[in-house]
Amino acid sequence: MTEDTRWGDVEGYLAKTVVDEDEVLVGIRTRTVQAGLRPIEVSATDGALLALWCRLVGARRVLEIGTLGGYSATWLARAVGVQGSVTTLEMDPRAAEVAQENWRLAGVGDRVELILGAAADTLNSLVSSGTDPYDLVFIDADKKSNPAYLEAALALTHPGSLIVIDNVVRGGRVLGDSDDPDVVGTRRVLEMLGSDPRLQATAVQTVSSKGWDGFAVAYVLG
Numbered sequence: 402m403t404e405d406t407r408w409g410d411v412e413g414y415l416a417k418t419v420v421d422e423d424e425v426l427v428g429i430r431t432r433t434v435q436a437g438l439r440p441i442e443v444s445a446t447d448g449a450l451l452a453l454w455c456r457l458v459g460a461r462r463v464l465e466i467g468t469l470g471g472y473s474a475t476w477l478a479r480a481v482g483v484q485g486s487v488t489t490l491e492m493d494p495r496a497a498e499v500a501q502e503n504w505r506l507a508g509v510g511d512r513v514e515l516i517l518g519a520a521a522d523t524l525n526s527l528v529s530s531g532t533d534p535y536d537l538v539f540i541d542a543d544k545k546s547n548p549a550y551l552e553a554a555l556a557l558t559h560p561g562s563l564i565v566i567d568n569v570v571r572g573g574r575v576l577g578d579s580d581d582p583d584v585v586g587t588r589r590v591l592e593m594l595g596s597d598p599r600l601q602a603t604a605v606q607t608v609s610s611k612g613w614d615g616f617a618v619a620y621v622l623g
């Protein structure tokens with residue numbers, strides 16, 4: 402048995418034993434793949450962690466960058482409750498269509514708003530429109546743009562908000578001098594997290610069926 406297989410087996414065990422990934426969430430993952438989208442959504446255990454963070458900060462307004470088939474947005478939408486809302490940004494019209502159907506079937510369509518378009522443009526519009534701040538921002542789109550997304554997240558949050566960034570280890574490629582734009586963007590955003598006095602941050606390595614990766618989480622101090 403390879404290490405990778407054991408990571409996947411343990412992830413399945415933890416998800417089954419600890420996390421309530423119900424048939425609705427499993428259905429979202431299934432329909433996402435059936436629609437021809439890549440299975441690159443967060444794991445069930447990570448979805449549950451996002452939901453826990455929402456509850457811990459009492460999040461009512463959540464912003465997500467990178468929707469895919471709406472899997473993580475469903476965890477977030479459930480966590481914010483009927484009074485809350487999730488705004489999620491996606492540039493792929495096919496993903497948007499699949500996600501909206503998934504939210505309808507999950508019964509959370511009334512609290513999720515998808516804004517179609519390049520996330521950088523949408524974020525600029527949100528900042529310039531003076532929208533109310535978000536309590537939690539989940540960054541999970543094109544990794545090369547993570548520095549710009551973190552800047553926008555800082556403009557769109559308030560002291561006490563959480564900012565979460567996925568896939569910051571990239572199989573260890575974050576170490577070294579790769580000129581892959583996604584690695585460069587990841588390294589830069591980690592440096593920003595570590596040096597910005599407005600943030601208290603950490604980054605954690607993870608292993609799962611998708612291999613070796615990690616996430617960063619930052620608390621907005623003010």
Ligand SMILES: C[S@@+](CC[C@H](N)C(=O)[O-])C[C@H]1O[C@@H](n2cnc3c(N)ncnc32)[C@H](O)[C@@H]1O
Nearest residue numbers: 442443467469472473491492519520541542543
């Ligand atoms: C990793 S997937 C998101 C997974 C989702 N957060 C989940 O866990 O269920 C990344 C998504 O970001 C979208 N994306 C990539 N670059 C983007 C951009 N510049 N603007 C908006 N969306 C983008 C992709 O089309 C893809 O659907």
